Amino acid sequence: MNFSQKFPLALISVVATRAIAQPTPVVAISAWEVGKATKSIAVFNLGSPINTSLRLLASAQVNVGPKVPRASVATEPKAEDFLIQGEEKYEKGDNQGAVQAFNQAIKLNPNYTEAYGNRGIARYRLGDKQGAVADFNQALQINPNYANAYNNRANARSDLGDKQRCCSGFQPSCAN
Numbered sequence: 001m002n003f004s005q006k007f008p009l010a011l012i013s014v015v016a017t018r019a020i021a022q023p024t025p026v027v028a029i030s031a032w033e034v035g036k037a038t039k040s041i042a043v044f045n046l047g048s049p050i051n052t053s054l055r056l057l058a059s060a061q062v063n064v065g066p067k068v069p070r071a072s073v074a075t076e077p078k079a080e081d082f083l084i085q086g087e088e089k090y091e092k093g094d095n096q097g098a099v100q101a102f103n104q105a106i107k108l109n110p111n112y113t114e115a116y117g118n119r120g121i122a123r124y125r126l127g128d129k130q131g132a133v134a135d136f137n138q139a140l141q142i143n144p145n146y147a148n149a150y151n152n153r154a155n156a157r158s159d160l161g162d163k164q165r166c167c168s169g170f171q172p173s174c175a176n
Helices: 009-021 050-059 079-091 095-108 113-126 129-142 147-159
Strands: 026-033 036-045
Touching (some): 079 095, 079 113, 095 113, 113 129, 113 147, 129 147
Antiparallel strands (some): 026 036
């Protein structure tokens, strides 16, 4: 039975609207012919994932159009995903969580300049000035044009009392 051919679109939308508006989360949908129920199509929880609902409807031989993927379509996390996660944690003040997320980004992409730079900032905020300097150095090794790393490294070295080396390789900031 093709659900979309059996029932007019207005009826389907009314059923869906009424099902969503119900205070109880469990809904039963039945196929109706003129005046009588022919068979129960599916019972599902409105909080269930769409794939679960599609599988239930497919098992009741209802053609709902889209096919449920057989294999997982989720992709492996990327370094950029962990960078974004680290930035979000940093913004919330979770510097330790940010460092862990940046570690994952670096593990996936050892040449990720921004991940080293951001981890350096989070380490700096945690009081690990030496670790911060090491991260800024690594970022500059990967990309010598990464200006923020020069500035951040100079600030970390200055806080460590290393006034002599705070400006090594970054003469423009020392001119002021």
